[in-house]
Amino acid sequence: MAETNTGERIPAKILLRDIAAKATRDAWDAKARGEKIGWSASNFPQELTTAMGIPVVFPENQGAAIAAKGGALKMCEHAEAMGYSMDLCSYSRINFSYADLKHCEELNIPQPDFLLCCNNICNCLMKWFENIALELNIPMFLIDIPHLDGFECGGDRIRYIRAQFDDCVRGLEALTGKVFDEERFREVMENSQRSSRAWLKATDYMKCKPSPLSGFDIFNHMAVACAARGSVAGAEAFEQLASEYAEAVRAGTSTFKAEEEYRILFEGIACWANLSYTFKTLKNLGINVTSTIYGPAFSFLYSNVDELMAAYSYVPNSYCFEKEVQLRVESAIENKVDGAIIHINRSCKNWSGKMYELERRLREEAGIPTVTFDGDQSDPRVFSEAQYETRVMALKEVIDENRKRKESGIHA
Numbered sequence: 001m002a003e004t005n006t007g008e009r010i011p012a013k014i015l016l017r018d019i020a021a022k023a024t025r026d027a028w029d030a031k032a033r034g035e036k037i038g039w040s041a042s043n044f045p046q047e048l049t050t051a052m053g054i055p056v057v058f059p060e061n062q063g064a065a066i067a068a069k070g071g072a073l074k075m076c077e078h079a080e081a082m083g084y085s086m087d088l089c090s091y092s093r094i095n096f097s098y099a100d101l102k103h104c105e106e107l108n109i110p111q112p113d114f115l116l117c118c119n120n121i122c123n124c125l126m127k128w129f130e131n132i133a134l135e136l137n138i139p140m141f142l143i144d145i146p147h148l149d150g151f152e153c154g155g156d157r158i159r160y161i162r163a164q165f166d167d168c169v170r171g172l173e174a175l176t177g178k179v180f181d182e183e184r185f186r187e188v189m190e191n192s193q194r195s196s197r198a199w200l201k202a203t204d205y206m207k208c209k210p211s212p213l214s215g216f217d218i219f220n221h222m223a224v225a226c227a228a229r230g231s232v233a234g235a236e237a238f239e240q241l242a243s244e245y246a247e248a249v250r251a252g253t254s255t256f257k258a259e260e261e262y263r264i265l266f267e268g269i270a271c272w273a274n275l276s277y278t279f280k281t282l283k284n285l286g287i288n289v290t291s292t293i294y295g296p297a298f299s300f301l302y303s304n305v306d307e308l309m310a311a312y313s314y315v316p317n318s319y320c321f322e323k324e325v326q327l328r329v330e331s332a333i334e335n336k337v338d339g340a341i342i343h344i345n346r347s348c349k350n351w352s353g354k355m356y357e358l359e360r361r362l363r364e365e366a367g368i369p370t371v372t373f374d375g376d377q378s379d380p381r382v383f384s385e386a387q388y389e390t391r392v393m394a395l396k397e398v399i400d401e402n403r404k405r406k407e408s409g410i411h412a
Contacts, residue, residue, distance in 0.1 A: 012241035019233050020223040027055040027110050036113035036176045041125050042226045043315055044118040050230035051185040052178045057109040061223055063091035067272035067378035071106035076379050089347040090378035092128040099132055114138050120145040120318040122350040141168045145313055148320050153310035161309040188230040195229040196299035198238035205245040206290040207335050212248035214256040215289020216279045219270040225298035261286030265332050268343030273380035281389055291335040317350050325361045332366040338399045340370040346382045369398040
C-alpha cells in the first residue's frame with residue numbers, strides 16, 4: 001500500500017493518475033537513451049511490449065487527454081487544413097496533426113520509431129496507422145483480429161492470431177534489439193490478470209444501490225487499464241481502488257456527490273471535450289451512471305497464451321452483435337438502471353452504426369427507456385449542450401412517469 005511521508009494512504013485515483021503519467025515519462029526517458037519506442041493501438045496485446053521492456057504510448061489516450069484539456073479543436077482543424085476530412089475519427093485527426101506539428105501544449109508524447117496496430121476496435125485504425133507509417137517512414141506491425149461471428153473464438157482463429165503475435169515478436173526483436181523472454185511474459189500475464197480482475201471488481205461495485213462511485217470515475221481511471229495493465233503497480237492500484245469502493249459501501253459514502261435518484265446506463269465512448277458538462281448535467285438532476293461497457297472492456301481475462309489470443313477478440317466492436325446486446329441487457333438489469341443514454345459518436349462509425357438496433361433491443365429486453373444524443377469522442381463541434389440537456393430531461397421525465405405508473409399499479 002502506497003503511503004505519503006506522513007504515513008497516510010495515497011488514494012487509488014492519485015496512484016492511477018501517476019502511473020499513467022509515468023508510462024509517458026518512461027517513454028520519453030527511453031527515447032533520450034536512444035531506445036526505440038512505439039505508438040500503439042489501445043487494444044493491441046500490451047503483454048508483448050511490457051514483457052520485452054519496449055516503451056509504447058497510445059495516441060488514443062493522448063487524443064482523449066488533449067480533448068479533456070481543451071486542445072482538440074485546434075488539432076482537428078490543423079489536420080483538416082492538411083487535407084484530412086472532418087468525417088475521419090477525431091483521434092486520428094489529432095494524431096495526424098501531432099505527427100506533423102510534433103508538439104501540443106496539452107500533452108506531448110515522444111515521436112515513434114514503429115507502430116503497433118490491431119484492428120479489433122475498427123478498421124479505421126489500419127488506414128490511420130498505415131498513413132502515419134508512410135508519413136514518418138517507420139515500420140508498422142499489424143495483428144489482424146477478424147470480427148467474431150460467434151460467441152466463442154475457435155481454434156482456427158486463435159492459431160491465426162497467435163501466428164501474427166509470434167511474427168510481431170520476431171520483428172520487434174530485430175528492430176529493437178530486445179529479446180522476448182517466456183518467463184517474463186508469464187509474469188506480465190499474471191500481473192495483467194491481477195489488474196483485470198481488480199478493475200472488474202472495482203467497476204462491479206456500481207451494482208450497489210446507491211453506488212459507491214460515480215460512473216464517470218470509470219472514464220477517469222481507465223487509462224492505466226490500457227497503458228500499464230501488465231505492471232505490478234497497475235495491479236496494486238486497481239486492487240486498492242476496489243478496496244476503497246468496498247470501504248465506501250460499508251460506510252455508506254460515494255464519490256457521487258449528490259443524492260442518487262436515478263441510475264442509468266451510459267453507452268459509448270465519453271465525450272472527452274465535454275466531459276464536465278455531460279457529468280454535471282446528470283449530477284444536477286441526481287442521475288448517476290451505474291452501467292457502462294466502455295471502461296470495463298479494457299480488462300482481458302485468460303489463463304494461458306491461447307486464451308490471451310482469444311481475449312483480444314472479446315472486445316466491443318469485435319464481438320458478434322448478439323453478444324454485444326447480451327452484455328448491455330445483462331448489465332442494465334444487474335446494475336438496476338432506470339434508463340439508458342446512448343452516445344451516437346460521429347467519430348466511431350463502427351460503434352454508432354449499430355446503436356439504433358442495439359437501442360431497440362436494450363429497450364425491449366431490459367425494459368427501460370432510452371434516449372440518444374449526437375456527439376464525438378474528441379471534436380467539440382459535434383456536441384450540442386442544448387440537445388444533450390433536452391434528451392437527458394426527456395429521459396428523466398419518462399422514468400418519472402414509469403415510476404408513477406408502477407406506484408399506481410398501471411402497466412404501460
